[in-house]
Amino acid sequence: MGLTFIASKTAPTDADSGVLRFVHGEDSVVLDSTYDEYLFYFVNLHPSDDAAKVMWRSSTDGGSSYGVATTSTFIQTYHSEAGGNETFSYNTGYDAAQGTGDLYLSDGVGYDNDQSASGLFRLYAPASDTYIKNFMAEVQHVSAGDTCNISRSAGYVNTTDEVDAVKFFFYKSGVTANIDLGTIYMYGVS
Numbered sequence: 001m002g003l004t005f006i007a008s009k010t011a012p013t014d015a016d017s018g019v020l021r022f023v024h025g026e027d028s029v030v031l032d033s034t035y036d037e038y039l040f041y042f043v044n045l046h047p048s049d050d051a052a053k054v055m056w057r058s059s060t061d062g063g064s065s066y067g068v069a070t071t072s073t074f075i076q077t078y079h080s081e082a083g084g085n086e087t088f089s090y091n092t093g094y095d096a097a098q099g100t101g102d103l104y105l106s107d108g109v110g111y112d113n114d115q116s117a118s119g120l121f122r123l124y125a126p127a128s129d130t131y132i133k134n135f136m137a138e139v140q141h142v143s144a145g146d147t148c149n150i151s152r153s154a155g156y157v158n159t160t161d162e163v164d165a166v167k168f169f170f171y172k173s174g175v176t177a178n179i180d181l182g183t184i185y186m187y188g189v190s
Contacts, residue, residue, distance in 0.1 A: 003039065003187040006030050011045070011179035018048065018178030022186055023063040024164040031164050033127035035188030040123075042139065042168070044116040045182035051108030051144040052170035052177040054117050057101075058133075058157050063165035067100040072135075072155030074104050081146040098158060102171055105137050106151045109170070110144040116182065117141035119151075126163040133157040 007029045009020040014027075022040070024031040031038060045054060057066035074094035079086050094104040109117045119139030126133050136154040143149055157163055168184060170177035 002190045004035070004190065006038075006186040006188055008183055008185045010183040011181055015179050018176055019167050019169040020179060020184050021063060021165065021167040022184075023059075025062070029186065030188065031126055031166070032162065035190060036125050037189035038123045038126060039187045039189055040121040040166075040168070041185040041187070042117060042119050042121070043183045043185070044118055045109070045170070045184075046116045046180045047109050047111050047170040047172075048178035048180045049170070049172045050111045052111070052172040053104055053108055054106040054139055054141070054168065055102040055171045056105055056121065056166060056168050057103060058163045059165035059167075060159055060161040060163055063167070066165070066167060068163065069098045069100055069158045070096050070103055070155060071098055071158060072096045072103055072153050074151065074153045076107055076149055076151045078143070078147045078149040081148070085147065094153070096155070103153070104151075105153055105168075106139040106141050107149055108143055108172075109141045110146070111180075115142040115144070121168075123163065123166065129160055129162065132159065133163050
């Protein structure tokens with residue numbers, strides 16, 4: 001497996017309304033049939049609001065609109081900083097069944113200086129005109145309650161159209177929360 005660096009986006013500089021977008025053809029982003037897999041690394045994403053969740057969406061029209069029907073599942077493990085509260089859970093409230101809204105990559109991330117989210121997101125064959133687009137993600141974060149959390153989600157974008165844009169953002173209480181700091185690196189996998 002070889003990784004080819006494509007682009008990076010850093011908040012707040014590259015954030016548009018607190019959102020980091022990767023759109024094919026913009027800012028050196030390649031999101032087409034060049035690679036069969038695209039890998040996004042999140043490094044210390046820090047929200048502007050306490051307990052904001054890392055979310056994502058995809059687009060098939062160059063980012064003009066987002067919200068392609070997607071099915072996903074979400075599980076998490078966590079352990080408190082003080083010890084105890086070890087938990088493994090399947091969170092049905094964060095699942096999507098052909099949902100066109102925001103898709104969860106983490107639970108609530110804290111906004112203290114010692115709290116952030118890091119992880120990876122994999123998107124497979126986004127240019128396929130035959131198959132749906134599978135994805136997997138794993139995000140580690142420290143919550144507002146000082147617990148170490150690992151969230152895993154997986155599923156598929158239910159379209160045979162080319163997925164040519166993805167966006168990542170924080171979400172809290174029905175609104176997008178800014179990414180105050182942090183970088184997302186995009187790679188092609190060969």
